[in-house]
Amino acid sequence: MSLDNRPTYSGGCQCGAVRFRIEGALGDPSVCHCRMCQKASGNFYAALVSVRGARLDWTRGEPKRFRSSNHGWRGFCGDCGTPLTYEAPDGIALAIGAFDQPAEIAPKVQWGTEAKLPYVDGIPALPGHQTMDDQDATGFLASLVSYQHPDHDTDQWPPERGT
C-alpha cells in the first residue's frame, strides 16, 4: 500500500533490465487462449491483467515492443525476452507471471477460448512432482545459482558477481 492507501505492485523481467511499479487498482485478471497470445507468450495462453485504471511506471529500463497487429503491441525485455505487456489503444495489460507476487492476481475470466489448445484442460489431472522429488537432479539442484532478478526491487542490478 502507498501512503494514501492505494495498492501497489511491482515486477519485471527475469534478467532485471526492466522493472515496473503500479499504483492503484488492477483490472480483472484474465487468460487469453487466442493464437496471437500463444505466440506472443510462447505458451499455451497469455495471463494478463489490465493496468488501465492504475498508474504504471517503468522504474528500470523499458520494454522493447513488437507491433503484433495494427491495433496492438507486445512488450518484452530486449535483453532476456521475458514477455511483459499487451498494449492496445484502450490501455496496457501486464503479464501476471512477471509480477513479484503473482499469487495475488488470480484470473477471473478466459478469452479466446475458440483457440484453446486441446490438452490445456487436462493439465491439472497430470501426474505431479515437486522439484526436489527428482533424485537424479539432486546434485544439479544443490549447486544451482539463479541469475534471475529476485521478486523485489533492487538498488543495483546485477549485483557484483564473482566468476
Ligand SMILES: [Zn+2]
Ligand atoms: Zn530482462
Ligand SMILES: [Zn+2]
Ligand atoms: Zn489473446
